[in-house]
Amino acid sequence: MTKGRTDTAVKIMDVAQELIQSCGYNAISFNHIAERVGIRKPSIIHHFPNKEALGQAVVRRYREVFAAVLEKVAEAPDKTAIDAFDLYCTPYLEFGGTPDKICLCGALAGEFMALPENVRAEVARFFREHIIWLEGILRRGVESGDFAFKGDPAIKAKLILDALQGALIVKRATGDTDQVTQVVAALRDSITG
Amino acid sequence: MTKGRTDTAVKIMDVAQELIQSCGYNAISFNHIAERVGIRKPSIIHHFPNKEALGQAVVRRYREVFAAVLEKVAEAPDKTAIDAFDLYCTPYLEFGGTPDKICLCGALAGEFMALPENVRAEVARFFREHIIWLEGILRRGVESGDFAFKGDPAIKAKLILDALQGALIVKRATGDTDQVTQVVAALRDSITG
DNA sequence: GTCTATACAAAGATAGAC
DNA sequence: GTCTATCTTTGTATAGAC
Numbered sequence: 001m002t003k004g005r006t007d008t009a010v011k012i013m014d015v016a017q018e019l020i021q022s023c024g025y026n027a028i029s030f031n032h033i034a035e036r037v038g039i040r041k042p043s044i045i046h047h048f049p050n051k052e053a054l055g056q057a058v059v060r061r062y063r064e065v066f067a068a069v070l071e072k073v074a075e076a077p078d079k080t081a082i083d084a085f086d087l088y089c090t091p092y093l094e095f096g097g098t099p100d101k102i103c104l105c106g107a108l109a110g111e112f113m114a115l116p117e118n119v120r121a122e123v124a125r126f127f128r129e130h131i132i133w134l135e136g137i138l139r140r141g142v143e144s145g146d147f148a149f150k151g152d153p154a155i156k157a158k159l160i161l162d163a164l165q166g167a168l169i170v171k172r173a174t175g176d177t178d179q180v181t182q183v184v185a186a187l188r189d190s191i192t193g
Numbered sequence: 194m195t196k197g198r199t200d201t202a203v204k205i206m207d208v209a210q211e212l213i214q215s216c217g218y219n220a221i222s223f224n225h226i227a228e229r230v231g232i233r234k235p236s237i238i239h240h241f242p243n244k245e246a247l248g249q250a251v252v253r254r255y256r257e258v259f260a261a262v263l264e265k266v267a268e269a270p271d272k273t274a275i276d277a278f279d280l281y282c283t284p285y286l287e288f289g290g291t292p293d294k295i296c297l298c299g300a301l302a303g304e305f306m307a308l309p310e311n312v313r314a315e316v317a318r319f320f321r322e323h324i325i326w327l328e329g330i331l332r333r334g335v336e337s338g339d340f341a342f343k344g345d346p347a348i349k350a351k352l353i354l355d356a357l358q359g360a361l362i363v364k365r366a367t368g369d370t371d372q373v374t375q376v377v378a379a380l381r382d383s384i385t386g
Numbered sequence: 387g388t389c390t391a392t393a394c395a396a397a398g399a400t401a402g403a404c
Numbered sequence: 405g406t407c408t409a410t411c412t413t414t415g416t417a418t419a420g421a422c
Contacts, residue, residue, distance in 0.1 A: 008406095022306040022307075023219075023306045024219060024304030024307055026304070027219040027307030028307075029397060030397080030398070031396080031397080039405090041399095042399080042401095042407075043405070043406050043407075045399070046405060046406075049399095050399075051397095051398065100305075100306050102303070105366075106303065106362065107303050108303070109303065109366045110217055110295070110300050110301070110302065110303020110362060111216055111217030111219070111300065111303060112362070112366050113215040113216045113293050114215075114220030120366070123366050124368070127363050127367050131367075150382065151379055151382060155375045155378075155379050158375060159376050159379050161359065162356045162357075162359030162363050162372075162376055163352055163356040165355075165358075165362060166299075166355030166359030166360075167351070167352075167355040169302040169303060169305070169359075170320050170351070170354060170355050170358060172302065172305050172306075173305050173313070174317050175317070176351075179351055182348045182351060183348070185348075186344055186348050186349065186352050187352070189343065190383065199387085201388095222414075222415060222416080224414080232389090233388070233390085234415095235388080235417080236387070236389075238416090238417065238418080239388075240387090244415095
């Protein structure tokens with residue numbers, strides 16, 4: 001599914017995503033993006049009619065790529081619930097390994113009330129999908145005996161998502177390079193019993 | 194400690210803080226602040242030389258007020274570790290009860306790389322102080338028998354802070370009004386054994 | 387301490403040449 | 405598809421009157 005996007009359009013989205021993950025939505029501009037892509041400011045408009053459309057496209061792609069991976073692992077018969085959990089944590093560990101990047105939706109959520117409506121909707125949907133997916137994995141793990149924990153899986157799912165998102169933003173601010181790894185391990189322990 | 198601030202200066206800080214909690218740092222302007230305070234844009238400059246100075250003053254006050262409360266409860270001989278934990282969660286529950294506000298430092302952390310140096314420093318210090326305080330409370334609770342949990346208190350402290358910060362940003366985006374309450378309860382259960 | 391007026395830069399966006 | 409040139413708005417900040 002290429003959505004008919006040209007190479008330039010994809011490159012614009014890649015750069016925009018990286019910049020938002022570092023600096024947020026309101027801090028970045030067409031100029032910043034154009035500079036890194038190697039084109040001029042108005043050329044972006046040819047690919048995306050305005051900033052809101054670009055923002056929405058970036059978050060939508062991020063959400064859909066994430067969702068496709070999660071769906072695939074949830075349906076793979078050879079993957080255990082533990083495998084699924086570990087896989088879920090992979091991007092968080094990856095972002096946590098950088099000095100300046102957090103989850104795209106975590107960055108956007110910090111300035112939520114200052115986002116265009118369409119971008120907000122994508123961010124909200126991202127979080128909702130992840131909570132539902134996590135709850136499903138937790139229930140599967142409990143049934144299979146891989147997981148053992150107290151409390152409602154639905155709430156545990158929220159706790160996991162919240163802790164991972166929070167770990168990224170706090171880690172980047174404090175510079176505590178081990179924080180995300182430590183929190184992932186603690187969460188893992190808390191569900192594997 | 195009034196720091197010699199006039200009523201207007203305090204009002205400017207109050208409004209600026211609220212706006213940052215809702216919209217972030219880069220989305221707000223002197224105009225937005227001035228409008229709500231009921232003065233004109235350049236009048237703000239009389240109280241704070243520039244946006245960075247205002248931002249730093251706001252975060253610094255927030256951090257110091259928080260720190261003073263935490264220090265007081267940590268030193269109160271009649272307060273148990275559970276009391277201290279519950280008190281720590283109070284502001285998070287309060288923000289979670291609003292439709293649009295999160296922790297000031299959680300909001301700023303989302304756009305960390307786009308913040309002035311001085312503001313960054315205050316945000317980082319806020320998180321570090323909270324992790325240290327939480328670790329102290331956790332150790333005290335373990336010693337007193339109020340708390341019982343597996344793992345390193347230092348890491349548990351990070352997990353708690355991360356989960357609370359994450360709960361606020363995710364909750365605001367999804368509109369799941371119960372989320373913060375649920376996560377606080379789950380965290381409480383996880384340390385009281 | 388607050389105002390009007392203004393300077394100056396940067397933002398998002400458009401028009402039209404190539 | 406990309407460019408230059410331009411428009412309009414908004415941002416931070418300053419000067420100086422009151």
